[in-house]
Amino acid sequence: MEILYPIIALGSLGILFGVGLSLAAKKFCVSSDPRIDKIQNNLPGANCGACGMGGCSSLAEALTEGKCGIDKCTVVNEDNKIKISQILGIEFKKSARKIATLHCGAGVRVKNRYVYSGIEDCVAANLVLGGQKSCIYGCLGFGTCARVCPFGAIEISEEGLPVIDKDKCRGCNKCVEACPKKLFSLTLETHNVSVACSSKDVGKDTKSICPVGCIACGLCEKACKFDAIHVVDNVAVIDYNKCTSCGECVKVCPMKTIKS
Amino acid sequence: MEISRIISIAISMVFINNFILSKFLGLCPFLGVSRRTQAAFSMGIAVIFVMVFSALLTSLIYVFVLVPLNIVYLRTIFFILIIAAFVQLIEMVIRKKSPALYKALGIYLPLITTNCAVLGVAILNINEFFAPGTPVYAGILYSIIQAFFAGIGFCVALLLMSGIRERLEFTDTPPSMKGIPVAFIVAAIMSLAFMGFSGFKL
Numbered sequence: 001m002e003i004l005y006p007i008i009a010l011g012s013l014g015i016l017f018g019v020g021l022s023l024a025a026k027k028f029c030v031s032s033d034p035r036i037d038k039i040q041n042n043l044p045g046a047n048c049g050a051c052g053m054g055g056c057s058s059l060a061e062a063l064t065e066g067k068c069g070i071d072k073c074t075v076v077n078e079d080n081k082i083k084i085s086q087i088l089g090i091e092f093k094k095s096a097r098k099i100a101t102l103h104c105g106a107g108v109r110v111k112n113r114y115v116y117s118g119i120e121d122c123v124a125a126n127l128v129l130g131g132q133k134s135c136i137y138g139c140l141g142f143g144t145c146a147r148v149c150p151f152g153a154i155e156i157s158e159e160g161l162p163v164i165d166k167d168k169c170r171g172c173n174k175c176v177e178a179c180p181k182k183l184f185s186l187t188l189e190t191h192n193v194s195v196a197c198s199s200k201d202v203g204k205d206t207k208s209i210c211p212v213g214c215i216a217c218g219l220c221e222k223a224c225k226f227d228a229i230h231v232v233d234n235v236a237v238i239d240y241n242k243c244t245s246c247g248e249c250v251k252v253c254p255m256k257t258i259k260s
Numbered sequence: 261m262e263i264s265r266i267i268s269i270a271i272s273m274v275f276i277n278n279f280i281l282s283k284f285l286g287l288c289p290f291l292g293v294s295r296r297t298q299a300a301f302s303m304g305i306a307v308i309f310v311m312v313f314s315a316l317l318t319s320l321i322y323v324f325v326l327v328p329l330n331i332v333y334l335r336t337i338f339f340i341l342i343i344a345a346f347v348q349l350i351e352m353v354i355r356k357k358s359p360a361l362y363k364a365l366g367i368y369l370p371l372i373t374t375n376c377a378v379l380g381v382a383i384l385n386i387n388e389f390f391a392p393g394t395p396v397y398a399g400i401l402y403s404i405i406q407a408f409f410a411g412i413g414f415c416v417a418l419l420l421m422s423g424i425r426e427r428l429e430f431t432d433t434p435p436s437m438k439g440i441p442v443a444f445i446v447a448a449i450m451s452l453a454f455m456g457f458s459g460f461k462l
Contacts, residue, residue, distance in 0.1 A: 005329045010337065017345035024349055028356040 036060045038087050042080040043073060044170075046150050063088060074098060075151075075170035098171035098186040100154075100164050104139040105196030105212045105257060107160035126180035134209040137199040139183055145175035191240050193250060193260045200233045207255075214257045220249035229258075266405055271460070273409035279377045280417040281447075281454040286377030290418060291443055293368065300422035304415025306368040308408065310350070311381050314343045315407030318382040319400045322390060339382045340374065347373045381410045420450065 039060040051059045051072040062068050063084065070081050070088075074097075085091065116125055116132035122144035130136040141160035153168035154175060162175075166189070176184040183198055195214060199206045203215030216234040228242035229249050236249075236258065250260045279285045286307075293303045318339045326332050351369045355362045372378060385403035390396075424446055433442050 002330075006331045006334050009325060009329055009331060010334065010341070013338070013341060017341065021345060021348055021352075024352050028352040030355050 033064050035064050035087050039063055039084050042076070042083045042087070044075045044080075046075060046172075075172055097189045099166055099169040099189050100171065100175050100184045101187045101194045102139070102162055102164065102183055103185065103194070103196060103198045104137070104161065104181070104183045105259070106133075106135060106138045106210045107141060107157070109159075109212060110135045110138055110210050123178075123180045131181075135199055135201075135206070135213065137181060137197075137201070138210065138213075139181065144178050144180070145184065148174045148178040150174060187240060191238075191243060191245055193238060193243060193245050193247065193258065195229075195236045195238060195257060196259050197235055197257045199235055202234055206234070212255055212257055215255055217254060219252045219254065220258060223248040223252040265402070269402065269406050270409045270412075273406060274413040274416060275454065275457040276460055278413045278417055278454050278457075279380060279410050280414060281451045282458070283380065284451075285380040286375050286414060287447075289368075289371055289375065290421060290447065291440065293371070294418055294421040294425055294443070297419065297422045297426060300418040301415070303368045303371070304411070304418045307372060307375070307377065307414045308411030310343075310347055310369070310372050310375075311378055311407040311411040311414075312404055313350070314339075314346055314378055314382055315385055315403045316400070317342050317346055319385060319390070319403045322386055323396050323400070335386060336379070336383065339379055343378055343382070344373050377410070377414055381407045384410075417450070421447065424450075 036057075037060075040057055043056040043060060045056050051068075051074075059068075059073060062072075063070065070076070070084050076084070110133050112132045113129075113134050114132055116128065118124055118128065120142050122131070122140045122142045125131045125140050125142055131140045133140060139161055141156060141162075143154075143156040143162065145162050146154040146156055150172065151168050151170055153165045153170070154162045155165070157163045171186050173186060176182075176186060181198070187194065196212065197206075197210075197214035199210065199213045201213075203217065206213040207215050214231075214235045216231045216236070218231050220229045220236050221231060225246070225248065226242045226244055228239045228244070229236055230239070231237075238249075245260070247260050250258050273279075277283060280287065280290050289303055289307075294300050321338060321342055322332075322335060326335055326338065347369055351362075354369075385399075385406055388406070389399035389402045421443075425443060428442060428446065437445075
């Protein structure tokens with residue numbers, strides 16, 4: 001008989017609370033905007049934070065309140081953007097997609113200054129005199145970017161360089177922030193010309209350590225008909241507002257640093 | 261019901277037996293919500309509120325259910341159930357009745373649902389005020405008072421910590437110690453400082 005008391009007492013308390021709370025949930029229910037849930041279903045749900053909010057649910061809330069546009073989310077695909085626009089009752093304007101671009105083309109072609117045997121991570125390696133590579137601006141190749149990418153769009157190739165899968169990349173900015181050498185940038189998908197070097201050393205020094213680095217010769221500047229490429233701090237920089245992706249600079253670059 | 265006893269409970273709960281810094285209960289919100297003073301204050305108020313009401317409920321259940329049925333040994337599981345259900349209910353009510361209050365306190369309520377400090381104060385009340393032979397209603401009253409001051413102590417510790425952490429962000433901390441690691445060290449030093457109070461005899 002004794003054993004029944006705790007079972008009955010605890011069981012009835014549990015049932016009481018269960019029923020009571022479910023009734024209370026009905027009575028005190030707060031009707032939230034049903035669109036928030038619908039929008040959230042169409043958002044990627046990666047909670048990557050590229051929109052600058054806490055996560056997909058906060059973005060959905062901001063969208064329903066009209067505080068921002070759907071373009072805030074760089075991740076969501078075209079179909080879902082259209083769906084979300086329909087839910088919100090606004091017209092969908094197509095905007096170009098941004099993807100990450102790497103500004104280093106050296107990889108294993110640049111020799112190591114010393115043997116690094118620490119943690120296999122670019123940030124850790126960078127703490128030791130700026131990394132093991134002879135070029136202090138170049139990619140260290142430990143794949144921190146590949147690990148932070150929430151979409152599996154970056155892989156480290158045999159050349160020791162991250163390769164970006166343009167279809168998988170959603171332009172979430174994670175790799176841009178993670179790279180200790182700041183080698184990534186987000187560019188529009190339609191701009192397919194990029195400078196694969198970030199070395200600020202003078203041309204002679206760059207050439208002595210890297211076979212593909214920018215030597216700041218300025219040939220691309222002369223070749224460009226649109227005034228879109230300039231050598232700044234010994235490295236060519238493309239102004240994407242002017243660049244038309246004509247490819248003239250790619251043809252003249254003696255080091256094959258500019259790629260398309 | 262003596263004034264001197266109430267004062268001694270107050271000093272004991274806020275300083276000598278501070279729930280966070282002496283008993284090491286409720287450390288999760290102590291490190292989690294102590295980054296901003298505003299948030300820490302809201303959390304502290306929410307804890308005081310929940311502690312007082314759960315102390316009332318748990319002591320009532322103890323006196324009128326557990327003792328008559330002779331199942332005092334089940335108090336922990338009963339109390340967890342009661343506190344969790346109560347906090348859920350409060351959250352719903354506040355959300356409906358006062359959206360402004362919900363914005364300020366609401367997000368902290370789920371954090372308190374299974375907070376060990378709240379359970380701790382309930383268990384402590386039972387151990388201290390409900391010894392066989394003592395008057396029951398005085399026990400319930402002392403429980404509520406003790407819970408209130410335990411909440412004040414929690415709030416004080418949280419506010420002190422958040423004040424320190426806000427200033428800490430501007431200091432030149434070594435990179436590997438930034439954030440949580442240095443907060444742990446600060447917590448340890450604060451705890452040592454509060455140990456000083458244990459010299460008081462009441």
